[in-house]
Amino acid sequence: MSQNPNIKTVDVIGLPVAVVDYRSAIDWVFEKARLADRAYAIEAANTHVAALARHEAEFGEVMQQFDLICPDGMPLVWAINRELRKHNERALSDRVYGPTLMVESIKASEGQEDLKHFFLGGSPSTLKKLEQRFSDEHPAAKIVGSYSPPFGEWSEDEFERIKDRIRESGANLVWVGLGCPKQERWIAKHKDVLPGGCYFGVGAAFAFHAGEVDQAPPIIQKYGLEWLYRLIKEPRRLWKRYFKYNSLFLYFYIRGIKLC
Known part of the structure; x- marks a missing residue:
């Protein structure tokens, strides 16, 4: 992982989670998007x-590949x-919720011609x-394209098709x-060969919005x-899913506290 040295991370059951709010996350993302020297992977983790x-x-x-x-x-x-x-450091006042990060990023990009959005996933409708x-x-935001890949297993040439759509x-x-x-x-599998820019895993954000x-x-x-x-x-x-992974999160977190 190549985290920005200006952004502090905290280990949460083994995951290096950034100490960010919406503004600092968006600033980081826009900087990397404009640089576009490689693909940067961004996750809103629950x-x-x-x-x-x-x-x-x-x-x-896989998650170690995320920036x-x-x-x-x-x-x-x-x-x-x-x-x-x-450590007497300032606490976060809120989470960085994936669907809200998406909206705020699109809003903040309005009028900025060098920031262009693409939606990958979901149905055509x-x-x-x-x-x-x-x-x-x-x-005033630049929405430059979208692509709905087929359901199920993808053919061998599907990645090339997606990559071409994004690049074009x-x-x-x-x-x-x-x-x-x-x-x-x-994202992790193809990160090294995707066009330069920022790639967000946003889960159910498409269906919400x-x-x-x-x-x-x-x-x-909030609670x-x-x-x-x-x-x-x-x-x-x-x-x-909720029973298994909420229970696992509690187990790993409590065990980590006891080991400290």
Whole structure:
């Protein structure tokens, strides 16, 4: 991992999570996007990502390829703040939530011709809604393309097709919504050969912003209960994931405290 030396990180169950807010994360991202000397991998990590990276060595190696890991989940913020307070350092006041990071980045790029966005993932209808929403709400932002890859296993030439689409668009801010952990594995696997710019793993952000899935109310997000809200909405799909990885996160975190 090649973290910016100006950004402090805190180890959260083995994951080096950046001590950033939206402004500092966006400043870092825009600097790297403009540089575009290589592909930079950015993740908004929640407890699922952190626990999976600790539990499965292969995914842990995937996350080591990421250049900036933001604290998406409130439990990660609480873990970071516990360490910061030990050293009398200023605590974070909020998380860096992936869907909000996406909106704020697009908003902050308005009127800046050298910052260009591309959406990768989701269905054609989802992408159409995304492009329409951001064009309506942030007309001065440069949305230069999108691509909906086929479902299931991809053919051998699919990566070349995606890479060509991104390069031809001129995008240097690429939002990847393939779902976790597929999007993280895809970014890490191809990082060395992707066009220069910033690549974000943003999970359900596409569905949220396209209006296809409801986001939890802010008060629920603040208290780290977004997982419960989503579980109530989609119990059959999410209960196993939340039970397993929330439990694993607690186990690894508590064990780490005891070992200190």
